[in-house]
Amino acid sequence: MTAETFARVWSRESLEDTLKDNFGAGQDVDMPEDLRFVRGVARLAMKRFKVKNESASDAPIVFILHPQGLDDPPPDRTSSGRIPMLDEGRYEISNRIWFVNHTVNEGIALELGPDDDDVEIFRMLRDDLQLGGFPAAVIETRDGSFNARFYPRGLADSTSCQVADLNQQSISLVDVQSALDDIYQATLCTPDAQGHVVTTWEDADSLLPVGEPELTVQALLRVGLVGRFIGFDIWAEQPDPSGRFDLLIVQSDLFDRSTVTRHVLLELKVLKDKASTGGTVRPSVNRKAIRKGVKQAAVYRDQHSVRSAALCCYDMRATVHGDAAFEEVGAKAAKKSVELWIWHLFASAEAFRNHHYGPIADEEGVEDSE
Amino acid sequence: MTALADQTRALLIIRSFARSAVYPASAAAIHTVSYLADALASVWGIRPLEDAVLKTGWVPHSAKLHSAIDALIGRGMVDVANVQYVERGARLDLQADYSLNDVLCGRVLAVLDSDPEWHVEFQALREISTCVVGMGRDRMPRAALVDASYSDPLLDTNTVLDLEPDAGEAPTRTKQANNEISRLAAERVGRALSPAELTNLYIRHLFPLTEGSR
Numbered sequence: 001m002t003a004e005t006f007a008r009v010w011s012r013e014s015l016e017d018t019l020k021d022n023f024g025a026g027q028d029v030d031m032p033e034d035l036r037f038v039r040g041v042a043r044l045a046m047k048r049f050k051v052k053n054e055s056a057s058d059a060p061i062v063f064i065l066h067p068q069g070l071d072d073p074p075p076d077r078t079s080s081g082r083i084p085m086l087d088e089g090r091y092e093i094s095n096r097i098w099f100v101n102h103t104v105n106e107g108i109a110l111e112l113g114p115d116d117d118d119v120e121i122f123r124m125l126r127d128d129l130q131l132g133g134f135p136a137a138v139i140e141t142r143d144g145s146f147n148a149r150f151y152p153r154g155l156a157d158s159t160s161c162q163v164a165d166l167n168q169q170s171i172s173l174v175d176v177q178s179a180l181d182d183i184y185q186a187t188l189c190t191p192d193a194q195g196h197v198v199t200t201w202e203d204a205d206s207l208l209p210v211g212e213p214e215l216t217v218q219a220l221l222r223v224g225l226v227g228r229f230i231g232f233d234i235w236a237e238q239p240d241p242s243g244r245f246d247l248l249i250v251q252s253d254l255f256d257r258s259t260v261t262r263h264v265l266l267e268l269k270v271l272k273d274k275a276s277t278g279g280t281v282r283p284s285v286n287r288k289a290i291r292k293g294v295k296q297a298a299v300y301r302d303q304h305s306v307r308s309a310a311l312c313c314y315d316m317r318a319t320v321h322g323d324a325a326f327e328e329v330g331a332k333a334a335k336k337s338v339e340l341w342i343w344h345l346f347a348s349a350e351a352f353r354n355h356h357y358g359p360i361a362d363e364e365g366v367e368d369s370e
Numbered sequence: 371m372t373a374l375a376d377q378t379r380a381l382l383i384i385r386s387f388a389r390s391a392v393y394p395a396s397a398a399a400i401h402t403v404s405y406l407a408d409a410l411a412s413v414w415g416i417r418p419l420e421d422a423v424l425k426t427g428w429v430p431h432s433a434k435l436h437s438a439i440d441a442l443i444g445r446g447m448v449d450v451a452n453v454q455y456v457e458r459g460a461r462l463d464l465q466a467d468y469s470l471n472d473v474l475c476g477r478v479l480a481v482l483d484s485d486p487e488w489h490v491e492f493q494a495l496r497e498i499s500t501c502v503v504g505m506g507r508d509r510m511p512r513a514a515l516v517d518a519s520y521s522d523p524l525l526d527t528n529t530v531l532d533l534e535p536d537a538g539e540a541p542t543r544t545k546q547a548n549n550e551i552s553r554l555a556a557e558r559v560g561r562a563l564s565p566a567e568l569t570n571l572y573i574r575h576l577f578p579l580t581e582g583s584r
Contacts, residue, residue, distance in 0.1 A: 003523045018575040019554050026570030067391045084506025105504030258558040
């Protein structure tokens with residue numbers, strides 16, 4: 001390489017081009033592989049159909065998280081050979097079954113024929129090729145639609161299928177609240193839902209939280225939101241002169257990925273009766289946390305030019321407060337256009353059931369207190 | 371690094387390829403990832419295996435890594451196949467494919483997974499190997515050759531490339547390029563990049579260089 005070429009290759013302009021084409025790659029390094037996979041598939045599909053204007057596929061485009069591909073591909077099928085730099089979007093992806101890695105930057109494809117309809121494709125993958133248990137993503141482009149169906153447990157288990165609209169250009173607060181409701185139900189509402197590894201509870205029976213339950217909530221919400229808003233990015237806790245925001249939902253421009261639209265900022269607070277050390281947390285401390293949360297949400301939203309912001313409170317206290325927790329700050333939040341949302345983290349499945357459905361009485365009519 | 375740490379690095383590199391299309395991993399792929407991990411060590415805050423390498427015009431070869439892999443083969447933790455020697459000028463280069471013996475590695479890898487320091491190193495190695503796998507089997511070994519430090523035209527072949535300059539000395543070309551990417555991201559996106567983001571952007575900048583089209 002000559003000195004002149006070297007200077008050009010490593011110039012600011014050249015690096016800027018790389019940033020515009022590739023910003024966002026590696027953002028999801030701490031996510032499970034199957035989530036990285038479906039995000040990579042969505043990103044590739046958007047590049048092909050939105051940027052490169054590829055024509056709609058005659059059949060669903062199936063991606064399987066199986067980088068090695070097939071040892072013995074069906075003899076009546078044409079294989080593409082390994083395709084490097086797949087995520088750059090240089091290759092047509094339609095009318096093929098793809099075997100890719102979790103970042104979708106490399107893969108191999110089987111060509112589909114004109115007789116391959118949806119039923120035949122799924123049957124071949126499940127029954128002939130025995131690939132029904134591998135995480136899969138299916139891109140649908142027919143009839144004007146553009147969506148990704150994600151099968152985290154494979155095509156053989158359609159009950160786990162999640163659908164993402166790849167035409168989605170914006171996210172409303174209603175979308176986010178609905179997503180947070182689902183994430184709460186699936187991973188946060190009770191100690192059982194949280195599991196034993198990533199949990200807010202040190203000892204739920206004693207209402208004792210872990211040292212930093214906010215980090216647990218943030219991690220669970222981030223994974224949940226990444227899975228829900230597949231064409232978007234979820235940034236967490238960026239250092240900022242005014243502090244650190246908790247979660248920010250953004251979207252990169254398809255033609256210049258370093259141009260980012262900031263849709264919704266989420267400020268998280270965990271309300272507690274006890275500290276992790278066992279000491280009592282006074283009600284005034286929780287009220288102060290809520291007041292501070294409203295202020296932080298408004299400040300960070302304005303500082304980062306975010307369209308909207310919400311304060312999300314996760315309440316580990318024994319008593320269910322609901323929206324009454326916001327009595328003191330309601331007017332101020334409305335004035336600052338900060339949404340106020342609260343979810344109660346029940347210390348047991350029984351407490352959850354009792355709150356939502358009432359206590360269960362036994363045959364003698366005595367309420368079960370367990 | 372101690373010999374045991376060298377073996378851990380070797381083990382984690384081979385593991386980083388385990389679920390990829392290029393597994394068992396070739397010697398060239400393993401040395402390429404190890405070199406890039408050293409070149410990007412400051413990005414991740416990990417210890418480099420080699421703080422200096424000889425520029426030869428072929429994949430930078432780490433004698434420490436080579437010894438570590440041999441030791442792992444001797445301990446039965448790594449399996450080797452397709453061994454052959456290829457002439458490169460006046461010397462013979464070993465070509466071989468390496469894979470983990472899952473039975474003998476299982477407990478060691480489980481212990482490493484619970485160690486935060488090695489977790490970061492594995493994350494770095496896995497991200498680097500995933501990026502270079504994207505270049506394709508043929509071009510993958512060129513990734514190190516087009517690295518900003520290694521391809522610096524001011525550095526002649528058969529001279530030593532210092533990957534860990536002393537304080538007060540100019541940072542490596544790789545470090546300078548990463549600093550520039552960080553500055554650009556701060557200007558355009560308004561935030562700092564994580565080590566994984568920086569690594570992805572840096573190695574993706576190498577992509578077209580491996581095709582010689584830039």
